[in-house]
Amino acid sequence: MTADPRALKIGVLVPYTNTNLEPDMMLMRPEGCSLHFERLGDYDIDAIPGADQMARLGASDITETLRLISGVRPKAVLYGCTSATLTHGTGFDRDLAERIKVRSGAVSLTAAGSVVAAIRALGVTKIGFSSPYVGEINDQAVAFLADAGIETVARADIGRELGNYGQGELSPDEVFDLAMRVDLPGVEAIVLSCTDMRSVEAVERIEVATGKPVVTSNQAMVFALCRALGLPRPKGAPGRLFERL
Template sequence: MTAENRGLARIGVLVPYTNTNLEPDLMRMRVPGTTLHAQRMGGYDVDEIPGSDQMAGLGASDISHDLRMIAGVRPDIVLYGCTSATLSHGPTFDTKLAKSIIDTCQAKCVTAAGALVAALQALGVRRIGFSSPYLGEINQQAVRFLESKGIGTLRCADIGRALGNYGQGELTPAEIHDLALRADHAQAEAIVLSCTDMRSVEVVEMIEEALDKPVVTSNQAMMFCVMRALGLPRHSTLPGRLFECL
């Protein structure tokens, strides 16, 4: 048996406790030699439909215990793995949260919401089609968040039905592919699939082939930002045009 090099980088991940897809996606994309270390976060009611108020509550919840736990692995970078939790509060909140994580963990930080912006900026994209598994106000908050960063949304598509916390993660790649196509607009330069619990990473290249434009997902954007922040090398299992920007 050949020993694996595990010394390239340690990636800490803060993940909502019902999320079942963030960690598999990151494992799928991780650079060989890096390791992933997850701490699950509470702060919301699993039995409620995850609307704007619930996601805002998650973003504002006390994560000091979670930060102490993840700091124990001495990570090089920490990911805050919920897009809507900070989209619902706005850019200033997102920046402050990242600074709190940096100060506590003595590590770099990437938030899911901030990663979407960074990825779109790296691609030079100013106009997008946006989609998520949420209904109503969260999507409008996301549109305003991106608009504050100079990114306009030309079309916003939702899944068309209220999903519980587990329902988001149970969407099939085929359903997500259809959702992305419905978010497209002739003048959109890219498609955004927002949510760390959607199985979007698996269909990025299929959507890009169908639409001939870049696709940016929450989990893919976070891995892109990790690789850029740590200077990690590209490899063969990175999905989509975004990684050509490294």
């Protein structure tokens, strides 16, 4: 491992109303990496982020976004929106990752693909799924995971429609409560999906309370990044997942 703390440049693509992915990434930044963020747009800031809006984001043209992030010569590029590809399916998610890889010349990881990789790394197949999404996206998320061989035994959402800023305004206590709603018999791990939800701060508390490993979108991306680049566990990375590096 090089001694240069900024030797590896990591590009992160962030939905433009997301306010929690960047702090989470800074908290979990792997040693020897610098983080470089570029915003993603093409959705209505005032609309409820339902399936149609998130699918539109996933399908939007990111050619210019990739041109800009490529300017830092990244070693890896992370696509930091889970629901944007959950709404399209596993094939779309893989294709998007490949397009980003080709256009950026970097290792490419998506949030949704990283969640699947993290669940598999834990060696579990039955999960409890919690999110702040509108119901239809949760249906698509369950189907996405099922296509990857993962069974959703329990599911919970926040119970109300949240706007584009509402997801990010949920407190870690609310995230903890949301996770506890899927701590049911048969659940082997708890998944907290959404890159704008403050899940990382609640991981260790949830694991202590349930005795089960927790996977969050942002934590999973850092795990997948470390595994892809052969990096050690970051000091700020929470959860039993990182024991699998």
